[in-house]
Amino acid sequence: MIAFVVRHSLPFMFVAALLGFALPDASASVFPFLPYVLFSLMLLTLLSMQPSKVLRYLIGTKVWCYSLIHGAGFMALLSFLNVFISMDSDLMLAVMAVAATGSLFATPAIVRALGFDAIEAMAMTIATTLLLPFLIILTVYWYPTSNAELDLVAYGLRLLIFIISPLVLSHLLRRLLSANTLDRILMRTSKYTILLVFAFPFGLIGYFRNLWDQNSILAYQYLLIAFLLSALFFLGAMSVYWRFGKEAALTAAITSGNRNVLLTFTIASGLLGPAFLPLAGAMQLPMYLLPALTKLLHRKL
Known part of the structure; x- marks a missing residue:
């Protein structure tokens, strides 16, 4: 059964979102555990990639140019479009925060399931994640909320736990464990890593369901904005990277479309x-x- 789910993991991710919407109480019970799932997924994904191969991409300009388009580029475009739309300030802050968000750490597993280069997707994911803290600070200053102030100490501590720690811990484990031991562990766990991804759509969609129950018309607006944003990220990245070939364009598109909102x-x-x-x-x-x-x-194609 598990092997069947892993083999057909791509459609099952969407099914997990539908189940979370249909079962709001279960979705709410999963949500508090998502940060732990996130940390585990980030660590396992980092361990599954050869650092030298990922570094080869990270020292090049292509990945960092992509990360700027992924974050700052779409943020600038959405700010420009908002001049004509004049979106509610709270909703615009949320839209800009989504645009600033780095790629989901499950992206390499998804890209691998599609048969593309997972190493390049991993490099893109790391680069966009490293830029996230700076882009979020810019977002908060551009669209400040009335009842929140940036606590740099708390913010820095969260960055340390959820961004720096997985990078450092994966490096230490590679130094402490023999290559054979690490390979055996990864061989048993890597093909099931993608199952962790199911927790995110299931646990996160509950907040949208709450909005749906309270104000269905507003929920339809949020859903429309969500589809438009995903289409913008996907098609925008694909069009920019089309000149590098179809596989590179689709890798950039799916990496841009998958946003680590958690x-x-x-x-x-x-x-x-x-x-x-929501x-x-x-x-x-x-x-x-x-x-x-x-x-x-x-x-x-």
């Missing part, structure tokens, strides 16, 4: 205003539909 909430929490979690929940539906659509698109 990490953003974990490190910035109360700074993001009341609209962020929007992050709504993002789970288009975000986890993208991998299956990308697989179909890849077959057609």
Whole structure:
């Protein structure tokens, strides 16, 4: 059964989001454990990649140019579009925070399931995650909330726990464990790593369901914005990287479309205003539909 779910993991991610929406109480019970799942997924993903291969991409300009487009580029575009839309300030803060968000650490596993270069996707994920803290600070200063102030000590502590610690711990484990021992551990766990991803759509969409129960019309607006954002991230990255070939374009597109909104909430929490979690929940539906659509698109191309 588990092997079947792993083999068909891409559509099951979307099913997990639907189940979370249908079972709001169960979704709410899973949500408090998501930071632990996030930390575990980040660590396992880092351990599964050869550091030298990832570093080869990270020292090049292509990955960092991508990360600037992924974050600052889309933030600038959305700020420009807001001049004509004049979105509510709380919702705009949430939209900008989503744009600042780095790629999901499950992206390499998703990219591998699609048959693309997971190493490059890992480098893109790391680069966008490292830029996230600076972009979030810019976002908070551009769109400040009335009842929240940036506590640099608490913010720095969260960065240390959820961004720096997995990087350092993965490095230490590679130094302390023999290559054979580490390979045996990864061989038993790596193919099931993608199962951890199911917890995110299931646990996050509950906040969108709460909005749906309270104000369905507003929930439809959030859902529309979520689909438009996902389409913008996906198609924007694909069009920019199309000149590097179809596989590179689709890798950039799926990496841009998968946003680690839980990490953003974990490190910035109360700074993001009341609209962020409902929007992050709504993002789970288009975000986890993208991998299956990308697989179909890849077959057609």
